[in-house]
Amino acid sequence: MLSYSVTEKLSHTFELGPIRPPSEAYSLLIRATRNCPWNRCQFCPVYKGSKFELRPVKEIIKDIEAVKAISEGIKEIAWKMGYGNKVREVAAMFSNQSQYGQCVHNVALWLGTRGKTAFLQDSNTLIMRTPELTQVITFLRKTFPSLNRVTTYGRSHTAARKSLAELKELKDAGLDRIHIGLETGYDPLLAYMEKGCTAKNHIEGGKKVKEAGISLCEYVMPGLGGKKMSQEHARETAKVLNEIDPDYIRLRSLHVSPTMPLWARLQDGDFELQTEDEVVREIGVFIENLQVTSYLKNDHILNLLMEVEGQMPEDKGKCLNIINKYLSLPDEERLNFKVGRRTGLYNRLPDLSDSYKHDKIEQAIKHLRAQGSNVEEAIFRLKNSFI
Secondary structure, X not given: OOOHHHHHHHOOOOOOXXXXXXXXOOOEEEEOEEOOOOOOOOOOOXXXXXXXXXXXXXXXXXXXXXXXXXXXXXXXXXXXXXOOOOOHHHHHHXXXXXXXXXXXXHHHHHHHOOOOEEEEEOOOHHHOOXXXXXXXXXXXXXXXXXXXXXXXXXXXXXXXXXXXXXHHHHXXXXXXXXXXXXXXXXXXXXXXXXXXXXXXXXXXXXXXXXHXXXXXXXXXXXXXXXXXXXHHHHHHHHHHHHHHOOOEEEEOOOOOOOOOOHHHHHHOOOOOOOOHHHHHHHHHHHHHHOOOOOEEXXXXXXXXXXXXXXXXXXXXXXXXXXXXXXXXXXXXXXXXXXXXXXXXXXXXXXHXXXXXXXXXXXXXXXXXXXXXXXXXXHHHHXXXXXX
């Protein structure tokens, strides 16, 4: 049975926002702002119907203190169980038990992976007044001196409006990386998707973040141009990124669900989705036009060919070879791979050579066809569960 002091520490709570980047899966989550100040993007369902709010610094600090109390409670249990400073086993215990709630789960997950990174939620924490955001980062770093990375989301438009001196102040306070949703560098597509910025904003904001010495991760959305603007989307996005040369470029392929404003345009025929094979070809055009020293990451579940990643320009050829290898497969083999990826049986293209899995997927495809089902539509429905 837990002692009263430990139970009291584990009863602390703090606010948690709805999302974080895939690369921050094991980071401590601190909600500095609520929701999204723009909230008009056609492809984003996350914050629709929610009002943006700047949280008072004192509330954020109180949350950081709550995290400290929970972490102390977990560490105290580790000592009592004879693990000493090795809290991974104890952290796993709390991560797997739902009765302790999301807050304890997040802290346990963070401690179980050595407690080295933190992410400031929600969608555009960079919009906070610089002195207040600096105060939050400074307090977070002081409370948890073991942190080696503090990151946040930011909009290009917001980064462009910050002065270089402000961004350097945030860097000096301990902000290590900013994640920016570039999505596309093609101005007509940015306008169509109501992104609220231009290619010029993307370039200005991105270059300023880099100049301040802050690591920059830019997100690109393959498929966002649909059938009409695919080629322009690929080429112009690469062109913008060539100007910025971010530290990381991350791919997040488009999938449209009924929860997104874009769904209405899809239904009335104004927007037409590409097939997955067409999106793969688009990614090939995008990579061919890249002239950066960035690391290309492909770490989102909606992406088809997860192994298309590497350091640019050294791994450009490798990435294009993988794409070409996939596109050169017979139609039925590409279909087998798509079903295997979306059902979780395949992770990478070489998994096609697993005869047991291959036969299992082949039988599933035959079963769907025997029932009169469209296999591509079945794949689309499977992808709905990923969002």
